[in-house]
Amino acid sequence: MAKRKLAPDQLLRKHEIALHTYVREQWEEIPRQIEVKLKSLKAWGFDLIFGLRGGEAAVFVSETERGRKVGEVYEEEGETFEIREIVKELPKGARIVVEVGLEDRRGVIHGYYRAPNDQETLLFTLPAAELLLAYFKKRRLHALIEAFHSSGLTTEFIRQRGTTGKPVPFENLPPKMRQALRVGRDVIRQHTHAGRFTLVYFGKNKDGDDRYVVTWLLPTIYLFDVDIAEKVDKSLAALG
Structure with a gap:
């Protein structure tokens, strides 16, 4: 027709x-990564934590709404986490960086903690739209x-x-x-x-x-x- x-x-x-x-x-050119402030991480609904993961010193995040406390030990996806410090201010030279890419036909965000010695730790991987809408709300x-x-x-x-x-x-x-x-x-x-x-x-x-x-x-x-x-x-x- x-x-x-x-x-x-x-x-x-x-x-x-x-x-x-x-x-x-x-x-x-859109950058592969950008640096964001700690307050942005908090705005997305995450606390940055220094502690132990599987008994080893680690940096990780926990959802703010869970209300984790210093000294708390918990399990998640078969791993044991212990909270030593909920970070209020980044150490000198440390940074939080994010990277957005396309995976499985959708936008995905990766969040990293970059230590003063430039060692990177992956904090989370989430669909970009999901995290955007959650933090906009x-x-x-x-x-x-x-x-x-x-x-x-x-x-x-x-x-x-x-x-x-x-x-x-x-x-x-x-x-x-x-x-x-x-x-x-x-x-x-x-x-x-x-x-x-x-x-x-x-x-x-x-x-x-x-x-x-x-x-x-x-x-x-x-x-x-x-x-x-x-x-x-x-x-x-x-x-x-």
Whole structure:
């Protein structure tokens, strides 16, 4: 069966929307690993622990909600763990790094503790989307949860309000929409160094509410930096 062609008015509408979809975009190489602060690990729901694993000195993580205490001994997946210290501040020269890759057709995050002597210990491996959504919920980043669409090496957010219609030219955009374009540009330039932000605005509906579609494509690895995630959430929430 032949595919149905778009009617002339539908094609014209697509053309208008394409011409009035405003883009902020930049693509530098996405790093294999980035360093994050200890507070980001906590934001994801993990405590960093120094202790014993199978009787040997080790560094590992435990889910914060489990409420582990110093001196506690427990078993997990057939291994014995003993908590000697719940880390409040990283030792000088130590770092937490994350790496995002594709495995089994989905984004996966690996978290590592890098000791001052550069020895690395794998802390966890999780589906990126699972950890992102869990920590967005924990941090009450509701705009990110609502707009979340998909996650691999990049993560896409789509936020839409109201029905589409005749798009508004750039020179007639309200201040709130212009501000969103500026923030989208600044986040990409200054923080993620790669990404794509688009905005098309259709004016207000009969109740005075804005109608728009915003998309944001960002490197997944940078969203595990809680400071960056909070900037993106605040920007999306400000659109109303």
